[in-house]
Amino acid sequence: MTKTPRILEVRANVLKDNDLLARSLRERFAQSRTLVLNLVSSPGSGKTTLLRQTLLELSPRYRVAALVGDLATDNDARRLAESGAPVRQIETKTLCHLEARMIEEHLEGWDLRQIDLLFIENVGNLVCPSSWDLGEDLRVALFSTTEGEDKPLKYPTLINTADIALITKIDLAEAVEFDHEAMYRNLREIRPGIEILEVSGKRGTGMAAWLERLEGALKAKRSQH
Amino acid sequence: MHELSIATHIVAVAQEEATARGVEVEAVHLRLGALSGVVVDSLLFGFEIASQGTPLEGTRLLIEEVPLTIYCPTCEAEVELAGIQSLRCPRCGELSGEIRRGKELEIVALEVKD
Numbered sequence: 001m002t003k004t005p006r007i008l009e010v011r012a013n014v015l016k017d018n019d020l021l022a023r024s025l026r027e028r029f030a031q032s033r034t035l036v037l038n039l040v041s042s043p044g045s046g047k048t049t050l051l052r053q054t055l056l057e058l059s060p061r062y063r064v065a066a067l068v069g070d071l072a073t074d075n076d077a078r079r080l081a082e083s084g085a086p087v088r089q090i091e092t093k094t095l096c097h098l099e100a101r102m103i104e105e106h107l108e109g110w111d112l113r114q115i116d117l118l119f120i121e122n123v124g125n126l127v128c129p130s131s132w133d134l135g136e137d138l139r140v141a142l143f144s145t146t147e148g149e150d151k152p153l154k155y156p157t158l159i160n161t162a163d164i165a166l167i168t169k170i171d172l173a174e175a176v177e178f179d180h181e182a183m184y185r186n187l188r189e190i191r192p193g194i195e196i197l198e199v200s201g202k203r204g205t206g207m208a209a210w211l212e213r214l215e216g217a218l219k220a221k222r223s224q225h
Numbered sequence: 226m227h228e229l230s231i232a233t234h235i236v237a238v239a240q241e242e243a244t245a246r247g248v249e250v251e252a253v254h255l256r257l258g259a260l261s262g263v264v265v266d267s268l269l270f271g272f273e274i275a276s277q278g279t280p281l282e283g284t285r286l287l288i289e290e291v292p293l294t295i296y297c298p299t300c301e302a303e304v305e306l307a308g309i310q311s312l313r314c315p316r317c318g319e320l321s322g323e324i325r326r327g328k329e330l331e332i333v334a335l336e337v338k339d
Contacts, residue, residue: 005251006336006339007254007334007337008246008336009333010242011332012238014231014234014238014332015234017238018234095227096227127262128262131261131262153310156309160324189313190309190310191322192320193322
């Protein structure tokens with residue numbers, strides 16, 4: 001007769017270290033009243049173009065900064081730095097997502113009280129970043145019109161953790177016969193009631209509503225703390 | 226493939242729990258939700274690699290997959306869903322964002338040597 005194995009009950013969240021660190025980051029951001037956004041998308045969705053435009057348009061009125069995750073190169077950080085905002089590159093080497101500890105490390109030396117809005121551009125990937133809390137206030141999932149309307153169905157996990165879906169390259173919608181209705185339906189099947197905005201970082205379409213949304217979130221955060 | 230980094234965390238957390246209890250691990254029981262975004266085969270492969278050279282080398286990772294379960298306010302019941310592409314109640318067709326289960330990524334038990 002084989003011996004029954006001794007089983008010890010344990011209850012441990014596998015990502016507890018990351019979650020604890022994310023919680024402490026969230027507390028720091030609350031104290032400094034910094035609104036933090038985590039931008040997630042596949043490569044080539046127009047994250048950097050949108051972010052560059054967002055930094056440019058916000059910087060006359062707010063103190064903005066960005067952390068940019070990439071496997072390699074600091075090309076994106078250089079592009080974003082043209083906006084005049086402080087930008088730091090996080091090179092993840094082989095890692096396909098950002099983790100809370102990388103955010104903590106790269107905030108070193110920055111006075112958060114001097115930052116109103118902090119944008120975190122995650123590594124271009126629609127799968128891996130979803131499990132990792134970075135202490136952000138809002139997680140924004142970007143989908144470009146050129147990626148097709150069924151993209152959300154292929155990456156439900158990420159959408160399910162997102163607060164806002166941003167449809168980018170909206171200026172190309174007609175050219176690629178983008179089906180708005182199908183896109184909205186697919187997004188809301190997975191995340192009922194998710195807020196959806198349409199923008200073109202290049203042409204400026206929808207930017208006013210996006211910026212207004214950010215300012216509203218910042219105001220709300222400031223009134224809480 | 227983030228399963229390797231998740232596997233690394235599993236090894237670390239399991240070892241931490243084992244050390245705290247003064248036991249040697251034979252197998253790790255993991256509960257994995259359908260919405261956790263983790264692929265089982267990749268995770269098993271990742272666990273083998275991540276455990277190499279650690280006290281957990283040669284131990285097994287046993288995965289219990291947890292289907293996505295929502296609470297449907299119309300049916301006033303918890304309903305298990307077959308997939309994760311739609312949070313629509315299969316009984317009444319209502320959409321519900323109230324997720325009850327399916328996001329788990331947790332170690333629930335350790336099989337240990339006597």
